[in-house]
Amino acid sequence: MNKKIRVLIAKPGLDGHDRGAKVVASGLRDAGMEVIYLGLRLTPEQIAEAALQEDVDVVGLACLSGAHMSLFPRTVELVRQRDNDILVIGGGIIPKKDIPALKKAGIAEVFGPGTTLDEIAEFIKKALEKNADDNQD
């Protein structure tokens, strides 16, 4: 891929734990991606709007307050209404039993504590390559 991958990192809801989101933003930047860190206390509407404005390939959501089950699916839904190709991934304190429902709602992968920055960067690259291949078919 010639074009730099563009990633939006954002925290939906009222949760203020932003260590992980900031570390991931720095890590993906060092992995050669263009990262827009949107910050915290955002509504799903604001995040979807920014994703469109910034023309990103990936949206990364982080939530540690337990509100992920309402915030993540709502954000994916709003993103999809505008652009079907954007990859949406999530992270934070997410109980394992919630992950299948989140994936069904369109969250491509959930990265919990203990994930390495490489794992996230690799996942994004592979998923976007696959998207591109699928679109060519």
Next chain:
Amino acid sequence: MAQMKRSEELTERKKEFRTTVGGTVVKRVYLSSDLAGLKEEDTGLPGEYPFTRHIMPTGYRGRLWTMRQYAGFGTVEETNERYKFLYRQGQTGFSVAFQLPTQEGYDSDHPLAAGEVGKCGVAVDSLQDMEQLWEGIPLGQVSTSMTINATAPILLAMYIACAEKQGIDRSKLEGTVQNDILKEYIARNTYIFGPAASMRLVTDVCAYCAREMPKWNSISISGYHMREAGATADQEAGFTLANGIAYVKAMLDKGMQVDSFAPRFSFFFAAYTNVLEEVAKYRALRRMWARIMKERFGAQNPKSLMLRYHVQTDGFTLTRQQPLNNTVRVALQALAAVLGGCQSLHTNSFDEALALPGETAVQVALRTQQIIAYESGVADTVDPLGGSYFVETLTNQIESAASKYIAEIDKMGGALKAIEQGYIQKEIARSAYEYQKAVDSGGQVVVGVNKFATHDEEETETLEIGAEVEQKQIKRLKALKHSRDNQKVKEVLARVRDVASGNENIMPALVEAAKVYATVGEISDALRSVFGEYREPNIL
């Protein structure tokens, strides 16, 4: 042959040993010569200036630390039940976790509260909820810590009104409001208003408590959240005391005498797993604060010089993988807190990297403290590590590193300026990133994660807050707004706006507002209309 053996004996596992990522280099062995510069007056006796060894002459031989578990979830009824459970288990103080909407000034029916109601803490929208939260618990006989910052004046007002309903005067109340807005801008992020307005509210609370609530800690100046956000031990110490200095200055600017308020200032720090670094950190902090208060601010009351603090074990160090290992981490961290001389302690539950803690995990966490208190023997002599070549050296090193940060912030014009420039936030973000890279590269071992990993991945039983909590809370709020005297609510909110626009202390108006059941959201909106709202600067 002898030569070979010798060099083998001298081979070490690593090129360099450090306490933690970004921490101090640790030597192979420490000798009496390392302490050559240490003077008698740097350590002194427990209970004596500069309090390096402990603030009390008897340490824990007089009284153990307060075992204070932070708890709050779902509706007030559920939390009230958990409090009663903890009380029966021998807990000696309460610590309220409020839901995020309450912390950020939104009622439970606000669009931004969707999905957050009852999640990170208990839902309190009005005095009605506060009354049910403490149902059956006499507020004159307990001590209560409330983790509340931007809305601290409002929740304190509700607590005062609640006690009054129980027939207890505010002067009898014991406890703490966190009320530390500076670290919210740096790390915890539950701010509402801009720095100037927030500092006015913080100092209003401190001034009101100094006058009306002699047993209440008016602020808990917190390093914990900065540490959780990635700060090193040195940074935690330096940045927290820099914030403390800013609060003292703001109180002096208000015309208060230092000894009238400083005795009710308290602190809150983290405990990481590197036991000795943490012990040294607490010892350095006590000495530094005593000297700052005496030398910079001329405080004379010994209570103004004493760094009294709460400790929480570090949530960030808990792993999702092999979660039972976390009980060991928590035990080591709690041991550090006790060896360091904390006044109160919260031990985390082993399941907190997975979800909100379940009841078994909460009980083990409390038992950990009880085992340290009653079985380990470490509480039986004061400052048991005092005099250790290594711990004393580390104490000096942390003091010196933290002092450098304070000097740097002084140069910028104080903590408020350093925050506005994003300096503290950037320093912490850099440390957090360095730490992650060290873990990813294997340089920093995390057992069960990047070493000794297994594929078990079994999920333990955790606590789940159902969606019905939100519906229930919204229904309760609707009913309240229907049944209260809305004309009175309108009047008190107008009064809150008036006082906010002037210089009068905000607290009396907020107590009146609480009493007529004005909600957290309504009162916050009244303040927003005067103060406006803050947006964080982008530091990345």
